[in-house]
Amino acid sequence: MATKEESPVEDKDALDTLETEAKEFDKDAEIDRILKAFRLDAYAVLDLNPGVPESDIKLAYRKKSLLIHPDKTKNPSAPEAFDRLKKAQTELMDEKHRERLDEAIADARMLLIRENKWTVDSPELKTEDFAKKWRVKTREVLIDNELRRKRQMKAQMQEEGREQRKVDQDLEDRKRKRQHEQDWESTRDQRIDSWRQFQKSKSGDDKKKKKKLKPIG
Template identity: 40%
Template sequence: MSSASSSSKPPAPTSATDAEIDKLLSREASALQREIEVERILKAFKLNPFDILDIDESSSPEEIKKRYKQLSLVIHPDKTPHPRAPEAFDLLKKAESELSDEAKRENIDAIIAQSRALILKSLSLPLTTPHTDPALRRLDPSFKVRMRAQTKELLIEEELRRRKAIKMNLANEGLEARMKDEEIAGKKRKAEDDKVWENNREQRVDSWRTFSKDSKKKKKAKVTLLG
């Protein structure tokens, strides 16, 4: 009797089932995190590689490479179904590449230093004020937020100057090209004129001979009439 009753009871949840549920939840959370990270990178300020990597501006090359590796594993197009994952991955690679380039890193470091100096000056603080200074820690918006905003402004200004320089160079190159084309066209016209002139030489000589002969006849006739 008791054995029949016990056999009709539903089986108790096993630890294996709990483990599968935990694994499923973990996978869903991981997928959500991947989606969030892709969106964050797409919304990041494209001219600031630190913003794309979401890493502190004072980070060392080793820290940057480590951060890049972490993020690349999270947003890799093979690991997330997000339709714009390839675009985010390209932005991430470009950001890491720029910060790995010594000249580009020096340039953005200089812009960041300029941003810091401008903010400290606006706060009437010495340029040597450390990040840990209470005056900076009490700021609202925070010093980091102000730095990102000021750096963004300077990077935009630099990008506008760069584009203007490119435009001017292209305009100059276009002007030089037009001048060169005009010079070539002028030489071509001169060559054609010289050819026409040369081809008409015999005609001009004949015309001159005829003119000279007629002039002599007229002169002789005039002298005869006078006599």
């Protein structure tokens, strides 16, 4: 039985469909990878090795951002993945943040070496197993650093809160003092009049008492 041969147009449409599906698969895979990456490690989010130059960071961000941009895919998770990608790029382009991240990664490596009683020249450091353990240890160090940072921030906020309450109390005390002085000054004439009336009344009583005194003899 003879089969109908597909036309060149149909062949092109089929290839275009396959290509579109492949691109969507790549986009979905990259979005999934970003969302599963440890967000405290900006290198992991951008899928880069620590210590790469800024040019590599910019290039990686550009390629990935174009791939997963929410305007270019129907994946509902694209906006979140795009935001994480942008945040990671911003962190790595910040000199201080990147320095802290590099220090944490270096600390994780040294901790791993000490825990296993290796040296910096040990052959184990060149294995894939070490690379996996390093990533796990880096995660632990970054989490510990983040928890410490949050505790310090909380303590600082509490201290700032105490300082602010002290400032507010001082302001309230000064306000009450000013109000007391104003009230005292506003009743000055009344107090003077009352004192004069009291003195006048007292003087009248003294005169009456003198009149009642009988002469001696």
